[in-house]
Amino acid sequence: MSNTINGFLFFGAVISLLGYELGIQLKRKFRSPLFNPLLISILVVMGLLSLFNIKYEVYNQSAKYISYLLTPATICLAVPLYRQMEMLKKHSKAIVAGTITGVVTTMATVLLLAVIFGLNHQEYVTFLPKSITTAIAMGISEEMKGFVTITVASIIITGILGNIIAETICKVFHITEPVAVGIAIGSSAHAIGTTKALELGEIEGAMSGLAIATSGLCTVVFASIFANFH
Structure with a gap:
């Protein structure tokens, strides 16, 4: 599975963002602080990596692009x-x-x-x-x-x-x-x-x-x- 994922440039970024969006929707629906979008995203990513036996290095190679947005996001504060x-x-x-x-x-x-x-x-x-x-x-x-x-x-x-x-x-x-x-x-x-x-x-x-x-x-x-x- 890791070899297959290597062909998808933004795989890690996509599942991370989808996990975060899922967290947002759950928080809106249940209105509970326990449904923290970041926590939900982490759990989704961990679950998918374990389920499909994807190495962290493979995930991180395609998820690192999200980190590039950290600086401008912080500056926006x-x-x-x-x-x-x-x-x-x-x-x-x-x-x-x-x-x-x-x-x-x-x-x-x-x-x-x-x-x-x-x-x-x-x-x-x-x-x-x-x-x-x-x-x-x-x-x-x-x-x-x-x-x-x-x-x-x-x-x-x-x-x-x-x-x-x-x-x-x-x-x-x-x-x-x-x-x-x-x-x-x-x-x-x-x-x-x-x-x-x-x-x-x-x-x-x-x-x-x-x-x-x-x-x-x-x-x-x-x-x-x-x-x-x-």
């Missing part, structure tokens, strides 16, 4: 941020404080869980950058001698969980201020969480998009500090 520039200036101190708090809280939680579950240093640093965008996190994990592939997996899982439970968490803790909601989601669940923030509102989406960048920069600084704690 600047549009709602530009529209909320006055809001950004007005709440600049709160935004900076919220982002730093989010990053420090994430790393402190990783440190606590590493101690509880007896992780060694290499395993511990692998999870430190789990809440930021993949491009920055991979560099941090590699520099600290962590397991980069596990870092990427933890980033995806963190983002999907953040997307699923973000709205519920905000309701439980009565977080209603749009700026606070956006910063909380962006600093804890990066770009995947930001898609949920955009669904909640333009301000939430703009602040979450901002938090992706600032959280990445803060993590570069704080990761090297927290790495010495274990």
